[in-house]
Amino acid sequence: MVSSVYLFMLVHSLILLLCFHLMVTNSTSSMQPQCDDNESSALLEFKQSFVIAQHASDDPFAYPKVATWKSEEGSDCCSWDGVECNKDTGHVIGLDLGSSCLYGSINSSSTLFLLVHLQSLDLSDNDFNYSNIPSGVDQLSSLRSLNLSSSRFSGQIPSEVLALSKLVFLDLSQNQLKLQKPDLRNLVQKLIHLKNLDLSQVNISSPVPDTLANYSSLSSLFLENCGLSGEFPRDILQLPSLQFLSVRNNPDLTGYLPEFQETSPLKLLTLAGTSFSGGLPASADNLDSLNELDISSCHFTGLVSSSIGQLSQLTHLDLSSNSFGGQIPSFWANLSQLTFLEVSSNNFSGEAMDWIGKLTKLTHLGLDSINLKGEIPPFLANLTQLDYLSLEFNQLTGKIPSWVMNLTRLTSLALGYNNLHGPIPSSIFELVNLEILYLRSNDLTGILELDMLLKLKKLTRLGLSDNKLLLRTDTSSNGTGPKFKVLGLASCNLGEFPHFLRNQDELELLKLSNNKIHGKIPKWIWNIGKETLSLMDLAHNFLTGFEQPMVVLPWVSLIYLELSSNMLQGSLPVPPSSISTYFVENNRFTGKIPPLLCNLSLLHMLDLSNNTLSGMIPECLSNLSNSLSVLNL
Numbered sequence: 001m002v003s004s005v006y007l008f009m010l011v012h013s014l015i016l017l018l019c020f021h022l023m024v025t026n027s028t029s030s031m032q033p034q035c036d037d038n039e040s041s042a043l044l045e046f047k048q049s050f051v052i053a054q055h056a057s058d059d060p061f062a063y064p065k066v067a068t069w070k071s072e073e074g075s076d077c078c079s080w081d082g083v084e085c086n087k088d089t090g091h092v093i094g095l096d097l098g099s100s101c102l103y104g105s106i107n108s109s110s111t112l113f114l115l116v117h118l119q120s121l122d123l124s125d126n127d128f129n130y131s132n133i134p135s136g137v138d139q140l141s142s143l144r145s146l147n148l149s150s151s152r153f154s155g156q157i158p159s160e161v162l163a164l165s166k167l168v169f170l171d172l173s174q175n176q177l178k179l180q181k182p183d184l185r186n187l188v189q190k191l192i193h194l195k196n197l198d199l200s201q202v203n204i205s206s207p208v209p210d211t212l213a214n215y216s217s218l219s220s221l222f223l224e225n226c227g228l229s230g231e232f233p234r235d236i237l238q239l240p241s242l243q244f245l246s247v248r249n250n251p252d253l254t255g256y257l258p259e260f261q262e263t264s265p266l267k268l269l270t271l272a273g274t275s276f277s278g279g280l281p282a283s284a285d286n287l288d289s290l291n292e293l294d295i296s297s298c299h300f301t302g303l304v305s306s307s308i309g310q311l312s313q314l315t316h317l318d319l320s321s322n323s324f325g326g327q328i329p330s331f332w333a334n335l336s337q338l339t340f341l342e343v344s345s346n347n348f349s350g351e352a353m354d355w356i357g358k359l360t361k362l363t364h365l366g367l368d369s370i371n372l373k374g375e376i377p378p379f380l381a382n383l384t385q386l387d388y389l390s391l392e393f394n395q396l397t398g399k400i401p402s403w404v405m406n407l408t409r410l411t412s413l414a415l416g417y418n419n420l421h422g423p424i425p426s427s428i429f430e431l432v433n434l435e436i437l438y439l440r441s442n443d444l445t446g447i448l449e450l451d452m453l454l455k456l457k458k459l460t461r462l463g464l465s466d467n468k469l470l471l472r473t474d475t476s477s478n479g480t481g482p483k484f485k486v487l488g489l490a491s492c493n494l495g496e497f498p499h500f501l502r503n504q505d506e507l508e509l510l511k512l513s514n515n516k517i518h519g520k521i522p523k524w525i526w527n528i529g530k531e532t533l534s535l536m537d538l539a540h541n542f543l544t545g546f547e548q549p550m551v552v553l554p555w556v557s558l559i560y561l562e563l564s565s566n567m568l569q570g571s572l573p574v575p576p577s578s579i580s581t582y583f584v585e586n587n588r589f590t591g592k593i594p595p596l597l598c599n600l601s602l603l604h605m606l607d608l609s610n611n612t613l614s615g616m617i618p619e620c621l622s623n624l625s626n627s628l629s630v631l632n633l
């Protein structure tokens with residue numbers, strides 16, 4: 001009783017307090033100055049200088065924030081979408097027009113630059129039609145935050161940006177910009193308050209100045225794909241506030257990982273696609289906060305330290321395509337939060353990997369090319385969350401275990417280039433989410449009903465080539481199966497073109513070489529992958545010609561075509577101008593070498609040998625001498 005009275009009083013006084021608060025905030029807002037007429041008209045003129053176009057923004061939630069801006073009497077620009085005013089002065093201090101579907105050019109006469117009180121400007125994800133960043137930007141000298149990312153700016157970043165000395169946050173990423181004159185060193189000299197800097201995709205083409213390591217409060221640095229060179233200043237990695245660092249895709253950038261003495265706040269470290277080398281320091285265990293470590297495709301060597309196993313926050317670990325050796329310490333079983341693990345293409349011993357079975361949160365596991373031996377490891381059956389599993393280019397033996405069906409979430413399963421034998425277990429066909437299935441280059445045997453595979457409705461990439469399979473195709477199948485992008489069916493004992501092919505109009509790669517396909521190439525072949533096909537290999541079959549000959553082949557994206565070692569007759573078809581490799585040797589083509597071949601300016605390899613071609617070699621073939629590296633007549 002006592003307590004409920006007490007509760008009542010408490011609620012009552014809370015309501016009173018709330019009402020009072022509302023009155024106070026109401027009265028202050030009515031006192032708040034309205035936006036300045038000049039600023040209001042500057043905004044409206046700025047709006048008018050653009051077209052609103054949905055295609056100008058990539059964000060699916062993009063909408064034109066300026067659409068509601070009105071010039072009506074009494075319309076307070078401080079209440080407009082994307083506009084923020086100072087509560088005391090009424091000046092416009094913030095403009096957030098990110099993803100606002102703005103399309104058009106901008107220059108220094110833009111009324112945007114009359115908004116001299118701006119502290120924060122976000123124009124990201126619009127389309128400024130490859131304008132330069134206007135030099136008038138220096139009028140916005142109060143700016144602390146400037147985001148022009150993904151907005152189709154181009155050209156050199158003007159020195160006027162360096163006059164914005166209060167900038168704390170600067171994002172000029174994903175445009176077609178250069179930072180060369182002034183350069184990164186100049187920028188670092190001037191913008192000394194920067195905490196967040198993103199210049200990804202800006203063409204910098206220089207080393208990273210070591211003065212950047214003076215920025216003790218730097219918290220994020222993104223310099224992806226900038227053409228950086230030289231050695232990355234090691235001290236930057238030890239900055240006390242640095243949380244996010246990515247210098248991905250700068251192949252000429254060298255560097256080493258330092259010893260991490262202190263506890264470091266780094267959450268993201270991405271060096272992928274650089275020339276960083278050396279080892280993983282034992283002191284990496286000081287990276288307590290690290291969520292994501294990606295050092296793939298670098299030049300790292302040595303043993304991987306067990307200290308990595310102590311990074312309890314790690315969710316994403318990618319060491320692929322380096323030269324690490326030895327055994328991965330079982331201590332890594334402690335990485336219990338890991339969802340993504342890639343160690344492919346290293347010189348690991350591939351032994352004693354059972355600890356991976358404890359990482360039950362894994363969704364992505366890449367173990368290609370790391371000297372795995374023996375049977376497909378049973379611990380994988382534990383990883384039921386996997387959607388990606390790749391074990392290619394190892395020395396795995398034995399059969400494909402039927403428990404793969406337990407990995408029901410798999411969208412990608414790659415077991416190619418091993419020594420697996422026995423039949424493909426029918427349980428594979430229960431993996432209904434599969435989009436990619438690569439079993440190529442093993443010793444798999446048995447009869448495989450293609451129609452079983454066609455039941456995997458999401459399958460777009462299938463590689464069965466180079467096994468000892470007998471692939472049986474049902475001629476009645478009428479193409480209700482999946483649309484493939486990649487089909488590798490070389491050496492599958494096919495006696496004819498599989499019928500389901502005739503409806504494949506999205507094919508990029510088709511390999512049917514080393515089968516027993518006989519007779520003429522059917523005329524529907526011209527319709528498969530007309531726009532998309534880039535590789536076709538029909539070599540080593542018993543093909544005798546084309547049901548419907550064509551002078552110029554219709555696949556507009558074709559790069560690689562092999563028709564070698566058949567019994568093809570008639571005149572030699574000319575591939576499209578995209579072609580780079582054309583092999584037609586060991587056939588029975590007759591007639592002249594078509595002069596149209598001379599127009600194939602991208603042709604790199606051409607083999608016409610062992611046919612029954614006649615006449616003169618067209619003189620214009622010498623035009624191709626720049627591009628051709630192999631020519632066999």
Ligand SMILES: *[C@@H]1O[C@H](CO)[C@@H](O)[C@H](O)[C@H]1NC(C)=O
Pocket residue numbers: 036038
């Ligand atoms: C508005 O602009 C006019 C002319 O550009 C200028 O004379 C005036 O001082 C400005 N007023 C304010 C409040 O900025």
Ligand SMILES: *[C@@H]1O[C@H](CO)[C@@H](O)[C@H](O)[C@H]1NC(C)=O
Pocket residue numbers: 051103104105129
């Ligand atoms: C974009 O630039 C092109 C080429 O400079 C020009 O023709 C076109 O009119 C511009 N579009 C807009 C909306 O400014």
Ligand SMILES: *[C@@H]1O[C@H](CO)[C@@H](O)[C@H](O)[C@H]1NC(C)=O
Pocket residue numbers: 049105106107108109110
């Ligand atoms: C700047 O752009 C405006 C339209 O937005 C145009 O009228 C003006 O001519 C341009 N000025 C220069 C110097 O290009």
Ligand SMILES: *[C@@H]1O[C@H](CO)[C@@H](O)[C@H](O)[C@H]1NC(C)=O
Pocket residue numbers: 098099124125147148149150171196
């Ligand atoms: C800058 O804009 C881009 C695109 O809208 C966005 O992804 C990015 O997070 C923004 N940067 C910051 C730190 O707000």
Ligand SMILES: *[C@@H]1O[C@H](CO)[C@@H](O)[C@H](O)[C@H]1NC(C)=O
Pocket residue numbers: 178180203204205227
């Ligand atoms: C970057 O700029 C340099 C020098 O201006 C130029 O040689 C190089 O081609 C540019 N790189 C890219 C990817 O545009």
Ligand SMILES: *[C@@H]1O[C@H](CO)[C@@H](O)[C@H](O)[C@H]1NC(C)=O
Pocket residue numbers: 210211213214
């Ligand atoms: C900045 O760093 C350079 C080299 O790293 C050093 O020589 C210089 O004294 C530093 N400047 C400041 C202001 O700390």
Ligand SMILES: *[C@@H]1O[C@H](CO)[C@@H](O)[C@H](O)[C@H]1NC(C)=O
Pocket residue numbers: 310330331333334
């Ligand atoms: C890491 O794993 C080892 C054995 O695998 C265990 O002894 C140790 O307690 C674990 N450490 C942590 C921090 O979980």
Ligand SMILES: *[C@@H]1O[C@H](CO)[C@@H](O)[C@H](O)[C@H]1NC(C)=O
Pocket residue numbers: 323325326347349
């Ligand atoms: C790979 O490791 C083995 C020893 O495990 C060593 O003999 C070999 O030289 C290494 N290969 C490379 C390319 O580092």
Ligand SMILES: *[C@@H]1O[C@H](CO)[C@@H](O)[C@H](O)[C@H]1NC(C)=O
Pocket residue numbers: 354355356357358360378379382
């Ligand atoms: C499977 O995962 C459980 C934890 O979910 C773990 O206790 C067990 O040791 C794992 N088995 C294997 C073979 O790794």
Ligand SMILES: *[C@@H]1O[C@H](CO)[C@@H](O)[C@H](O)[C@H]1NC(C)=O
Pocket residue numbers: 381382403406
């Ligand atoms: C696969 O799943 C079945 C049924 O859920 C289960 O009985 C079996 O033990 C699992 N196999 C493996 C190897 O985990």
Ligand SMILES: *[C@@H]1O[C@H](CO)[C@@H](O)[C@H](O)[C@H]1NC(C)=O
Pocket residue numbers: 476477478480
């Ligand atoms: C052809 O496809 C339809 C579904 O569109 C299916 O019902 C029918 O059985 C198929 N016919 C043959 C012969 O496969």
Ligand SMILES: *[C@@H]1O[C@H](CO)[C@@H](O)[C@H](O)[C@H]1NC(C)=O
Pocket residue numbers: 565566567585586587588610
């Ligand atoms: C030439 O091609 C025919 C098939 O058309 C083949 O039987 C023969 O072995 C080939 N000759 C040489 C020398 O490769």
